[in-house]
Ligand code: SF4
C-alpha cells in the first residue's frame with residue numbers, strides 16, 4: 001500500500017482554501033493565544049496548498065507553524081475534512097526535510113533505544129485476570145497506579161499488568177513515520193499474548209493509539225468503572241466542579257458521559273464549561289507542543305482554567321495523566337494573576353475517596 005501523502009489530500013486542502021469558512025479558528029487553543037491565522041487550521045491548510053504547489057518551501061518558519069499545534073482535533077470537530085491527517089503529513093514533510101525540533105527527535109530516539117518515554121524507577125507488573133495497559137506516563141507514576149489498581153479491585157476487576165513497551169503515539173504525531181513503523185513492530189511482538197483479548201487502558205492517548213494504529217480491542221478503564229458504579233454505593237462527596245474532557249478520551253473515543261455518570265454517582269455538583277464534550281478545548285499538553293513551546297502550552301492551560309472560572313467553579317475534574325499536571329501548571333500560574341486557585345482533581349482520586 002502506498003504511504004499517505006499530502007497530494008492525496010489535495011481535494012480537501014483546496015476545499016478549505018476555497019471555502020475559508022473559518023469555523024475552526026476562534027476557539028483553536030493556539031489561535032486563542034497567538035491570534036494569528038497561520039496557527040489555526042485554516043492557516044495550516046494554506047501552508048499545505050503552498051507546499052503542494054511549490055509556492056512556499058519547507059523552512060524553519062513553516063516548521064514552527066506546523067509544530068505549534070496540539071493535534072487536539074477541535075478544528076476537525078468543526079470541519080468536514082481530515083484536518084489531523086493533513087497536519088500529521090505536514091509534520092512528516094518537515095521531518096523529511098530535516099526540519100524538526102530537537103526535543104521531538106530526542107524523544108523518538110529514546111523510545112527506539114529504550115522502549116519507553118519516561119524514566120521508570122521499576123516497571124510496574126502485576127499478576128491478575130484482566131489485561132491493563134498502563135502506558136509510559138503511568139509506568140513512571142507508580143503511586144498513582146497503586147491508587148487506580150486499588151479502585152479497580154474495589155470495582156471487582158483484577159488487573160493484569162504485563163511487560164509493556166511504548167505505543168509510539170508521540171513518534172507518529174511528531175512526523176517520524178518510519179521510526180513509528182519500527183516501534184509498531186516491537187509493540188506488536190511484546191503485546192501479542194493479549195492481541196485477541198479485551199484490554200483495559202488508562203491513558204486516553206494510548207487508548208486511541210492501541211485502537212486505531214494496532215487494531216486492539218481496548219476499553220478505557222473509566223468506562224468499566226462507570227458500568228459498575230451504581231452497584232457500588234459510593235460515598236457522597238461535598239464538591240462543586242466542572243469536568244474537562246480530554247481530547248483523546250472525549251472527541252476521539254466518544255467517552256463523554258461515563259465520567260459524568262461517575263461524578264453524578266459521587267454526588268458531585270457538576271457545572272459545564274461553554275466548551276464541553278465534542279467542542280471541549282485542549283489543556284495545552286497535546287501533540288508534543290509542551291516540549292517545544294512550554295510558554296505557549298502554559299498560556300493555553302491558563303485559558304482552560306479561565307473557562308472553568310467562567311463556569312463558576314474552583315475545581316476541575318479530569319481523567320488523563322497529561323491533562324491533570326498541565327492544567328495544574330496553568331491553574332498555579334493563573335492564581336498569581338487573578339488571586340483564585342482553581343484546583344485540578346483526578347477522577348481516580350475522587351473514586352479512591354468515595355469507594356469503600
Ligand atoms: S472549518 Fe475546515 S474548511 Fe472551514 S476554514 Fe477551517 S479547516 Fe477550512
Ligand code: SF4
Pocket residue numbers: 027028029030031039040041068069070071072073074075076
Ligand atoms: S488541532 Fe487543535 S491546535 Fe491544531 S489547529 Fe486544530 S484546533 Fe488548533
